Amino acid sequence: MTQSVVVQVGQCGNQVGCRFWDLALREHAAVNKKGIYDEALSSFFRNVDTRAGGDGADIHKGKIFSLKARALLIDMEEGVVNEILQGPLREVFDSKQLITDVSGSGNNWAVGHKQYGNQYREHIVEKLRRTAEHCDCLQCFFVIHSMGGGTGSGLGTFVLNVLEDEFPEVYRFVTSVYPSGEDDVITSPYNSVLAMKELNEHADCVLPIENESLFSIVSKIHQMTNSGKLGSTVKQNSLLTLSAGRIKTEQEKPFDAMNNIVANLLLNLTSSARFEGSLNMDLNEVSMNLVPFPRLHYLVSSLTPLYTLADVNVPSRRLDQMFSDAFSKDHQLIQADPKHSLYLACALLVRGNVQVSDLRRNIERLKPSLHFVSWNQEGWKTGLCSVPPVGHSHSLLALANNTCVKPTFIELKDRFMKLYKKKAHLHHYLHVDGMEQSCFSEAISSLSDLIEEYSQLDATKGVPRTDPSRLKIAV
Numbered sequence: 001m002t003q004s005v006v007v008q009v010g011q012c013g014n015q016v017g018c019r020f021w022d023l024a025l026r027e028h029a030a031v032n033k034k035g036i037y038d039e040a041l042s043s044f045f046r047n048v049d050t051r052a053g054g055d056g057a058d059i060h061k062g063k064i065f066s067l068k069a070r071a072l073l074i075d076m077e078e079g080v081v082n083e084i085l086q087g088p089l090r091e092v093f094d095s096k097q098l099i100t101d102v103s104g105s106g107n108n109w110a111v112g113h114k115q116y117g118n119q120y121r122e123h124i125v126e127k128l129r130r131t132a133e134h135c136d137c138l139q140c141f142f143v144i145h146s147m148g149g150g151t152g153s154g155l156g157t158f159v160l161n162v163l164e165d166e167f168p169e170v171y172r173f174v175t176s177v178y179p180s181g182e183d184d185v186i187t188s189p190y191n192s193v194l195a196m197k198e199l200n201e202h203a204d205c206v207l208p209i210e211n212e213s214l215f216s217i218v219s220k221i222h223q224m225t226n227s228g229k230l231g232s233t234v235k236q237n238s239l240l241t242l243s244a245g246r247i248k249t250e251q252e253k254p255f256d257a258m259n260n261i262v263a264n265l266l267l268n269l270t271s272s273a274r275f276e277g278s279l280n281m282d283l284n285e286v287s288m289n290l291v292p293f294p295r296l297h298y299l300v301s302s303l304t305p306l307y308t309l310a311d312v313n314v315p316s317r318r319l320d321q322m323f324s325d326a327f328s329k330d331h332q333l334i335q336a337d338p339k340h341s342l343y344l345a346c347a348l349l350v351r352g353n354v355q356v357s358d359l360r361r362n363i364e365r366l367k368p369s370l371h372f373v374s375w376n377q378e379g380w381k382t383g384l385c386s387v388p389p390v391g392h393s394h395s396l397l398a399l400a401n402n403t404c405v406k407p408t409f410i411e412l413k414d415r416f417m418k419l420y421k422k423k424a425h426l427h428h429y430l431h432v433d434g435m436e437q438s439c440f441s442e443a444i445s446s447l448s449d450l451i452e453e454y455s456q457l458d459a460t461k462g463v464p465r466t467d468p469s470r471l472k473i474a475v
Helices: 010-031 079-086 109-133 151-166 188-202 211-227 256-269 283-290 319-326 356-369 403-421 426-430 437-458
Strands: 003-009 045-049 066-069 071-075 098-100 138-146 171-178 205-210 300-304 342-352 380-385 394-402
Touching: 003 010, 003 109, 003 151, 010 071, 010 079, 010 138, 010 151, 010 171, 010 256, 071 079, 071 109, 071 151, 079 098, 098 109, 109 151, 109 188, 109 426, 138 151, 138 256, 138 283, 151 171, 151 188, 171 188, 171 256, 171 283, 188 403, 188 437, 205 211, 205 256, 205 283, 205 300, 205 403, 211 256, 256 300, 256 342, 256 394, 283 342, 283 380, 283 394, 300 319, 319 356, 319 394, 342 356, 342 437, 356 380, 394 403, 403 437, 426 437
Parallel strands: 003 071, 003 138, 071 098, 138 171, 171 205, 342 380
Antiparallel strands: 045 066, 300 394, 342 394
16 A cells, blocks of 8 residues: 655645545545554554654554644644644644744745745755655655745745655645636736746646636535525535534635535545555556646546535436536636547546446547547546545546646736736845746746647647558568
């Protein structure tokens, strides 16, 4: 069994990470009723005997003593991390695996990346090594961060560089939350484009997520639960209405339900690594099968059915409908329509009581309506995990390497150029040691190159496939 480590950076990264650990514990509790520390738990949790004092020895088999998340929590403001440490999950996080400061990064990528990165590099390396030493077979680092702020974008991508230097053989999956066009952080286009250059160069897979899409999905779920058309009722202690142990009140943070969706994405992505299934998909297989070119590693994700995100009692829709929904634009976690763009490859991770024959039938049914690149017409990867989400019969996570991410990057480039042409707010960045104007020009050049690569692929869409001629063999 392999292990993975979650590195959550900045306010957004830590809030999403907190939801992930909460939901993961609920999922394991539903399956592991005897409280035994098994291989499924060991993939993301250590079992520690805290009675021994000091660091506490790891217990590899037998009863659960004290579960500790394989996680590193980083934020240059203490607020969110302190909130987590005072909440119901406080015992899950090892106090030695936290890195905090008090002043924050002021929504400035340069402060997070250049200033705090250099200042905390040794601490970060030490704590990453310490976490890795507790793993028998470390397979993957999951970095969770946002692109718009200073700490998430700056220090988050700095951590990514450190991971590549210190653990070059370990996969780096990054969950990046992109700001909306109406973002209240004026410098978010700068932060996002500067962070994009680092993601292009140092990540193995990036799962881009847009706030606008999350908000739209949350609205749909609320509509579904309030319409009564499907006879839907929200369960008690619902994942949507219950957050960090609090019943929903007027004071509930607006991002809680949105963070649950991102946490569910990670939960489904790692389900095969945590539980058994008839067709398990390892995390390294995602990168191996879905990323044909190193830089084109941005995977568009969609989750279906939507009500599995909300603990809603809804009669199960037909299985085939779930597969159709996975390719519709309403279920994507970024504002995109993959059906009308070009697929390089696609992965379907199914959970619950679904047969391989159901998977194959639906792929054959959907194939004619999807445009795959000519040299990878059979570019499907499938996984079946037998353990469904808590309280539901099945779910599906679709990951598509698709040119539909291009409009998101073009819009980001346009917003960057609006500021950069006027040199607006540039002085805030150039005051930071080690930050030069060339960093901006290199970053926008990197993004432009990425957009161009997607455009070149798009140009091949609809071009008839021509097989190269074979050598004729004389008989």
